[in-house]
Structure formats: structure tokens, C-alpha cells
Amino acid sequence: MHIRYFLLVCVCLSAAYAAAAPAPAGNEATAREIVTSLAAGHAADAESHFDATMKAALPPAKLDEVWRSIVAQYGAYQKVTEVQMSEESGYHVVLLWTKFEQGMLTTKVVFNDKGEVAGLFFLPVRTGD
Numbered sequence: 807m808h809i810r811y812f813l814l815v816c817v818c819l820s821a822a823y824a825a826a827a828p829a830p831a832g833n834e835a836t837a838r839e840i841v842t843s844l845a846a847g848h849a850a851d852a853e854s855h856f857d858a859t860m861k862a863a864l865p866p867a868k869l870d871e872v873w874r875s876i877v878a879q880y881g882a883y884q885k886v887t888e889v890q891m892s893e894e895s896g897y898h899v900v901l902l903w904t905k906f907e908q909g910m911l912t913t914k915v916v917f918n919d920k921g922e923v924a925g926l927f928f929l930p931v932r933t934g935d
Contacts, residue, residue: 830898830921834889837900837915840923844873845883857922864926876928881907897924903931 836855843851849870853861864872877883887910888903898917903910912932916925 832921833898833900833915833917834891836917836921836923837889837902837913838886840915840926841883841886841902841904841913844869849873855923856926857918857920857924860923860926872928876911877906880909880911904928 840852840855843849847870849866853864853866853869856864884905884907886902887905890901892899892901894916896919898919900915900917902913902915904913910931912929914925914927914929915923916927918924
């Protein structure tokens with residue numbers, strides 16, 4: 807009886823751990839590809855990873871406009887300096903610390919359970935609370 811209970815607890819703990827697992831590694835590559843596509847002027851390539859809602863809200867022309875406004879403020883894109891992956895409200899999140907000539911931004915790429923981009927944010931880098 808105790809062995810069955812122990813096994814049940816192990817299965818439940820394994821299921822809970824799996825549900826809280828970090829974002830799949832492929833999401834990091836996709837997030838990086840989105841940034842490099844935007845930097846190269848290929849907004850349509852970046853947009854190809856979006857889900858239907860994102861495609862409707864941020865078509866390539868608008869996405870390109872957003873990127874150009876970032877470059878106007880921060881200078882040319884240089885590189886990703888750090889990556890963090892997590893989960894928020896059932897979504898996989900990749901944070902890219904993105905270095906530009908004149909500053910840093912955190913690029914937040916949110917993935918749904920199908921691996922499609924459900925959110926894209928360019929945020930100021932938080933330096934502490």
C-alpha cells in the first residue's frame with residue numbers, strides 16, 4: 807500500500823514539474839531569428855512565426871515600422887547578450903537582452919503551446935527593483 811502511494815506521489819510530482827518546465831530550446835532559436843530578421847529588414851520572415859492574432863495585429867509593414875522606430879531611438883542592432891526562458895500563464899517566454907549602438911532593450915517573445923509567437927514586446931532593460 808505504501809509503495810503505491812509513493813509511486814502516485816512521484817507521478818504527481820513529475821507531472822507538476824513537467825507542467826512548469828521552461829520554454830523549449832527551439833523557442834530561443836526562433837526568438838533570435840525574429841530579431842536578426844528584423845535587423846536585416848526582413849519583417850515578413852519574422853512575421854512568419856506569428857499566430858493568426860499577431861499576424862492580424864502586426865503585419866510586416868507595421869512590424870518594420872516598429873523596428874525602424876527602435877533603431878531611430880537606440881541605433882543599429884548589435885547582438886543578444888543574454889537569454890532567459892520561463893513560463894507565464896501557460897505561455898513559454900523568451901527574454902533576449904538586445905544590445906543596440908546606443909542602449910539595451912529586453913525583447914520579450916511569447917510562444918503559445920503550438921510554438922507560434924503570441925506576443926512580441928520591446929521593453930526597457932530593468933536594472934533592479
